[in-house]
Amino acid sequence: MNTFIATNVQNIEISGIRKFYNKVAGEKGVVSLTLGQPDFNVPQNIKDAMIEAIQENKTAYTSNAGIEELRREISIYLKEVFNIDYGKEEICLTIGGSEGLLSTFTALINNGDKVLIPTPAYPAYESCVKLLGGTVINYNLKEDFSIDFHNLKCIIAKENPKIIVLSYPCNPTGAVLSKDDRDKLYEIIRNNKDIVVITDEIYSSLTYGEDYFSIAQFKDVIERVVLVSGFSKMFSMTGLRLGYVCAVKGLMDNIMKVHQYNVSCAPSIVQWGAYEGIRSCLEDVEYMKNEFIKRRDFVYKRLINMGFEVNLPKGAFYIFPSIKKFNMRSEEFCERALKEAKVAVVPGSAFGKGGEGYFRISYSYSLEELEEAMNRLEKWVNTL
Numbered sequence: 001m002n003t004f005i006a007t008n009v010q011n012i013e014i015s016g017i018r019k020f021y022n023k024v025a026g027e028k029g030v031v032s033l034t035l036g037q038p039d040f041n042v043p044q045n046i047k048d049a050m051i052e053a054i055q056e057n058k059t060a061y062t063s064n065a066g067i068e069e070l071r072r073e074i075s076i077y078l079k080e081v082f083n084i085d086y087g088k089e090e091i092c093l094t095i096g097g098s099e100g101l102l103s104t105f106t107a108l109i110n111n112g113d114k115v116l117i118p119t120p121a122y123p124a125y126e127s128c129v130k131l132l133g134g135t136v137i138n139y140n141l142k143e144d145f146s147i148d149f150h151n152l153k154c155i156i157a158k159e160n161p162k163i164i165v166l167s168y169p170c171n172p173t174g175a176v177l178s179k180d181d182r183d184k185l186y187e188i189i190r191n192n193k194d195i196v197v198i199t200d201e202i203y204s205s206l207t208y209g210e211d212y213f214s215i216a217q218f219k220d221v222i223e224r225v226v227l228v229s230g231f232s233k234m235f236s237m238t239g240l241r242l243g244y245v246c247a248v249k250g251l252m253d254n255i256m257k258v259h260q261y262n263v264s265c266a267p268s269i270v271q272w273g274a275y276e277g278i279r280s281c282l283e284d285v286e287y288m289k290n291e292f293i294k295r296r297d298f299v300y301k302r303l304i305n306m307g308f309e310v311n312l313p314k315g316a317f318y319i320f321p322s323i324k325k326f327n328m329r330s331e332e333f334c335e336r337a338l339k340e341a342k343v344a345v346v347p348g349s350a351f352g353k354g355g356e357g358y359f360r361i362s363y364s365y366s367l368e369e370l371e372e373a374m375n376r377l378e379k380w381v382n383t384l
């Protein structure tokens with residue numbers, strides 16, 4: 001059977017997050033903190049707009065790039081909120097950030113091209129690159145999950161990579177890009193004119209500090225920056241599948257070819273929903289963000305009280321405590337937490353080799369669930 005399967009597909013596996021989630025499904029009475037999915041309902045105005053779009057029969061294909069109305073609003077939103085400049089013609093609506101990532105990688109990667117990916121990181125980057133026959137080269141993060149620039153510069157000098165993936169706010173660490181690090185990255189990108197940046201900013205609406213920093217804020221490198229983002233996390237609509245890619249024309253024309261042959265367009269109804277959302281639901285986003293801050297602070301405090309070494313997340317809805325002092329692999333730690341404490345969390349190793357020695361908690365669950373999980377975890381950790 002396997003002889004039929006393409007080698008590049010044989011070389012990848014289903015995500016470690018899903019694998020663990022599937023294990024949890026077989027256990028009874030477990031509190032699961034495994035999924036990156038907010039527990040809020042989709043804002044009412046978005047639901048209403050989608051219902052209206054159905055009633056008005058807005059169910060045909062849209063243009064490949066998606067409806068102009070929404071692309072125009074995204075362009076305004078990016079400028080006003082993040083100081084990022086992409087025109088509506090430089091934006092393509094995709095089926096989640098996931099399709100945006102794969103379409104972008106497909107448009108850029110030739111067999112053997114080297115792609116720099118942080119470790120730990122969202123697992124899809126590595127799998128997409130392998131699927132396309134590219135070569136993954138990891139760059140390291142420091143203890144506080146910021147970029148190890150010494151390591152990054154050495155790798156770039158030695159390997160001559162074609163692409164660098166940036167991923168802030170970060171799944172799984174909750175780190176955001178600081179101004180200092182953004183400026184250092186800018187110097188590197190400006191001086192290495194053969195490198196294209198793919199910056200995944202799907203959690204950009206969920207940062208807990210004042211300012212937002214992105215490599216896409218620099219106009220003189222923007223012709224080599226592809227921004228991937230979307231609405232899954234922003235509007236708590238993971239199942240509705242809407243994301244977007246931003247890139248200058250030369251890049252976008254080619255990303256669009258892949259997107260066109262793969263999916264034609266993003267779902268029309270959902271595009272109309274997001275169009276309403278971006279105009280009238282930013283207060284809902286603010287509400288969700290404030291709820292996440294409460295949850296983050298609660299989980300962080302409990303973990304600190306349990307004696308975990310852990311960084312305070314500054315974005316997204318994940319926290320990534322160290323388990324190095326327990327002398328256990330992350331897989332073993334999480335298996336035991338599942339069996340003995342009845343708490344499901346994801347092993348750091350699911351996020352690449354840099355994730356070993358950590359586990360990921362998603363705090364996109366209710367405070368009640370988080371409290372129950374923390375109580376159980378505390379009782380169990382005290383026995384280790």
Ligand SMILES: Cc1ncc(COP(=O)(O)O)c(C=O)c1O
Nearest residue numbers: 036096097098122171202230232
């Ligand atoms: C960092 C990151 N990028 C992209 C995605 C994909 O998002 P979507 O559901 O919009 O495809 C996720 C989903 O968890 C993510 O964590």
